[in-house]
Amino acid sequence: MKTASLFVAVSLALSVAAAQIQQDNRNNNNIFGGNRGGFGNNNNNGFFGQNNGRNGQNNQNNRGNNNNNQNNAGKNNQNNTGKNTGSTGKGATTTTAAAASTSAVAATTAAGATSTAASGNSTDAQSSLTLDPNVIATGFENDGQDVPTAGQVASLTSSNNFINFCLTVPNLPITNGKQITTGSCNPAPMGAIPSVDNMPSAKFTIPKNGDTLAANTPFTITMAVANFETGNFVNAQENYFAAPQQLNGQGQIIGHSHIVVESLTSLDQTTPTNPKVFAYFKGLNAAAVNGLLTADVTAGLPAGFYKVSSINTAANHQPVLVPIAQHGSLDDVSYFTVSDSGAAASAAPPAASASASAVATAATSAAPAKATTPAAGTGKNAPKPPVTQAPAPPAGKGRAPPQPAKRPTPPARVASSRGRRSFAQL
Numbered sequence: 195m196k197t198a199s200l201f202v203a204v205s206l207a208l209s210v211a212a213a214q215i216q217q218d219n220r221n222n223n224n225i226f227g228g229n230r231g232g233f234g235n236n237n238n239n240g241f242f243g244q245n246n247g248r249n250g251q252n253n254q255n256n257r258g259n260n261n262n263n264q265n266n267a268g269k270n271n272q273n274n275t276g277k278n279t280g281s282t283g284k285g286a287t288t289t290t291a292a293a294a295s296t297s298a299v300a301a302t303t304a305a306g307a308t309s310t311a312a313s314g315n316s317t318d319a320q321s322s323l324t325l326d327p328n329v330i331a332t333g334f335e336n337d338g339q340d341v342p343t344a345g346q347v348a349s350l351t352s353s354n355n356f357i358n359f360c361l362t363v364p365n366l367p368i369t370n371g372k373q374i375t376t377g378s379c380n381p382a383p384m385g386a387i388p389s390v391d392n393m394p395s396a397k398f399t400i401p402k403n404g405d406t407l408a409a410n411t412p413f414t415i416t417m418a419v420a421n422f423e424t425g426n427f428v429n430a431q432e433n434y435f436a437a438p439q440q441l442n443g444q445g446q447i448i449g450h451s452h453i454v455v456e457s458l459t460s461l462d463q464t465t466p467t468n469p470k471v472f473a474y475f476k477g478l479n480a481a482a483v484n485g486l487l488t489a490d491v492t493a494g495l496p497a498g499f500y501k502v503s504s505i506n507t508a509a510n511h512q513p514v515l516v517p518i519a520q521h522g523s524l525d526d527v528s529y530f531t532v533s534d535s536g537a538a539a540s541a542a543p544p545a546a547s548a549s550a551s552a553v554a555t556a557a558t559s560a561a562p563a564k565a566t567t568p569a570a571g572t573g574k575n576a577p578k579p580p581v582t583q584a585p586a587p588p589a590g591k592g593r594a595p596p597q598p599a600k601r602p603t604p605p606a607r608v609a610s611s612r613g614r615r616s617f618a619q620l
Contacts, residue, residue, distance in 0.1 A: 367379070371436035385515070387517045396504045397526050407533075420485065454472050456502075
């Protein structure tokens with residue numbers, strides 16, 4: 195009996211203990227938290243979670259402090275570990291933002307590199323940084339000495355159209371559209387060249403060679419042009435030599451002209467002039483009217499000797515280019531005189547000029563006038579051998595000594611009584 199009672203008591207105790215263990219297991223699930231285990235966040239969370247974790251709330255075991263009460267590690271359903279986790283989350287958010295910012299900068303840099311690469315590899319040939327093989331001039335690789343000529347020098351050569359030529363003169367800045375007075379290197383190509391039938395030409399109509407103008411008196415220079423679309427000029431301060439020569443629909447050079455007047459010591463001056471010194475300069479920005487370009491010299495010029503020249507250029511101010519080496523002048527020049535009186539007598543200096551054909555013509559026409567001037571006077575400079583003896587007596591005086599052989603001849607009688615006319619006839 196005692197043995198049976200003892201057995202019942204032990205069984206009851208074991209049953210109570212087992213029930214208690216099952217209850218603990220239901221409340222606590224496991225030693226590291228709920229069914230989710232690990233690092234969960236809400237009810238039944240794991241290791242660092244809320245409510246039930248290792249240090250979480252224990253509803254029905256002896257370790258807790260009242261049912262539904264929180265332990266020291268898990269106050270208000272959030273343990274300190276959970277708070278730290280939140281803090282760590284904020285730090286992670288900040289780090290993520292910084293990483294995103296760095297990524298944005300990298301993306302911007304990449305975009306710039308992509309833009310540069312796109313420019314370099316652009317399908318638009320005019321913005322591409324790559325030389326198109328279709329425009330490579332293979333003739334540039336020949337220095338020309340395969341057909342030697344006395345005195346001929348070898349040409350520079352290039353297999354890439356001289357695109358980096360300016361690197362060979364590092365002491366010079368790139369022209370870059372500026373008028374650099376100390377010198378520069380210009381990378382712009384020469385451009386479009388007209389046909390021989392469209393080569394431009396010019397001729398001054400005022401002043402003409404040998405003309406004489408009055409000093410300090412306004413006058414207008416006029417010049418006729420042909421095969422030239424004038425009136426096209428770019429900003430000379432920003433686009434000087436900055437683009438190739440261009441042609442219009444008729445194949446003529448698109449550009450404009452300039453007029454420059456230089457002072458001379460005389461019309462037969464043989465020393466070169468100084469290009470930095472001139473008496474008058476004018477860019478002719480307007481288009482030609484009826485084939486004529488004009489420039490008003492509003493203050494005139496002081497007395498002296500001058501030459502007026504044209505400078506025909508493309509739109510970007512570079513001198514015009516034509517297709518062949520042997521051609522007539524593409525510009526014109528005229529030599530003229532300015533005198534205080536503007537009298538034709540100042541045309542005498544052209545008689546001494548041997549450089550201009552028109553001046554030589556003026557000299558030829560002036561020479562007879564000079565020779566006949568003394569003839570209208572006393573006739574003292576007349577050569578004696580070809581002249582009869584009629585001029586010997588004073589004009590209008592008596593007759594010549596008796597010469598029976600010559601009396602019947604009427605011309606002799608006129609000559610003896612009209613010596614002045616006789617000399618003029620000679």
